[in-house]
Amino acid sequence: MSKVEELVDLAKFYFLNKNFEEAIQKYVEALKLTPKDARIYYNLGIVYEAMNIVDKAKENFRLALELDETLIAAKKHLHRLVGG
Amino acid sequence: MRHIVVIGLGRFGSAIAEALSSKQCEVLVIDSDEKKIERLEPIVTQALVLDATDEEALREAGIRDFDVAIVAVGADIEASILITMLLKEFGIKEVVTKAMDNLHAKILRKVGCDRVVFPERDMGQRLAESLISPKIFDYIELSSTHSLIEIDAPESLEGRTLKQAELRAKYGVSVIAIKRKTPTIREDGETEFKETTIIGPSADEEIQRGDRLCLLGKDEGLVGIQKL
Numbered sequence: 001m002s003k004v005e006e007l008v009d010l011a012k013f014y015f016l017n018k019n020f021e022e023a024i025q026k027y028v029e030a031l032k033l034t035p036k037d038a039r040i041y042y043n044l045g046i047v048y049e050a051m052n053i054v055d056k057a058k059e060n061f062r063l064a065l066e067l068d069e070t071l072i073a074a075k076k077h078l079h080r081l082v083g084g
Numbered sequence: 085m086r087h088i089v090v091i092g093l094g095r096f097g098s099a100i101a102e103a104l105s106s107k108q109c110e111v112l113v114i115d116s117d118e119k120k121i122e123r124l125e126p127i128v129t130q131a132l133v134l135d136a137t138d139e140e141a142l143r144e145a146g147i148r149d150f151d152v153a154i155v156a157v158g159a160d161i162e163a164s165i166l167i168t169m170l171l172k173e174f175g176i177k178e179v180v181t182k183a184m185d186n187l188h189a190k191i192l193r194k195v196g197c198d199r200v201v202f203p204e205r206d207m208g209q210r211l212a213e214s215l216i217s218p219k220i221f222d223y224i225e226l227s228s229t230h231s232l233i234e235i236d237a238p239e240s241l242e243g244r245t246l247k248q249a250e251l252r253a254k255y256g257v258s259v260i261a262i263k264r265k266t267p268t269i270r271e272d273g274e275t276e277f278k279e280t281t282i283i284g285p286s287a288d289e290e291i292q293r294g295d296r297l298c299l300l301g302k303d304e305g306l307v308g309i310q311k312l
Binding site: 015017042052073 | 267269276277292293
């Protein structure tokens with residue numbers, strides 16, 4: 001397992017346990033190694049949305065979509081947060 | 085099921101008609117503009133092009149059979165007053181009319197309107213409240229002293245049960261619902277959360293991270309909780 005995968009798995013584990021700060025930290029570490037991974041930005045957006053930190057959630061969903069516009073889940077979440 | 089007629093298909097009337105239809109209500113829409121009717125026709129139960137100030141035309145449309153009427157022809161004040169009056173004469177139990185200003189509202193009440201609404205003003209007030217207090221997602225003023233708000237659960241309450249939080253004893257505020265996001269993993273391996281709303285939570289319900297609390301109580305108590 002690569003270092004990135006390891007970090008992402010850990011982040012998901014922390015997220016599932018509602019340890020949101022740790023999850024964010026692991027995703028950010030993973031992004032340092034692979035800064036153009038849309039899925040990590042999406043997952044990071046999900047953590048922020050779960051914490052009700054809407055600005056950060058939107059920012060990460062937007063970054064995910066800039067890198068991969070086919071990420072339907074990111075589109076759905078962004079649309080919901082932006083409203084309209 | 086309630087039978088509802090929406091008269092006037094501007095932005096407000098169309099939005100209401102669409103929302104009611106999506107909630108499986110029987111909706112009749114009326115407007116004198118054929119284009120507006122054509123747009124709504126596929127969505128609602130029935131759509132009629134007619135002049136709603138014409139008493140005979142309303143009678144022929146079977147208006148008497150409706151439980152609720154929404155009059156959304158705000159800009160044409162004369163028409164809105166006349167239509168409201170006709171609908172009450174037809175015996176419709178609940179007539180809700182959009183008003184443009186206070187004088188318009190006063191006349192509407194005099195002709196029997198059951199509920200006067202100011203959509204722009206009401207929405208403006210709610211938006212202002214949510215901008216003044218960014219932690220509030222929604223706000224409804226119930227009276228001059230009591231409100232219903234939805235806020236992020238304060239961090240200091242996380243891990244406590246509602247009983248331990250003592251919101252009623254200390255602030256005179258009741259938690260009427262908790263909106264909760266439960267983290268999960270989707271089939272493709274990415275994260276997601278499932279949203280649930282716990283209505284009327286028990287005293288043993290524990291407040292969790294990321295919860296939103298729907299609170300009902302006195303304004304001073306609600307302000308106090310936001311400072312926690």
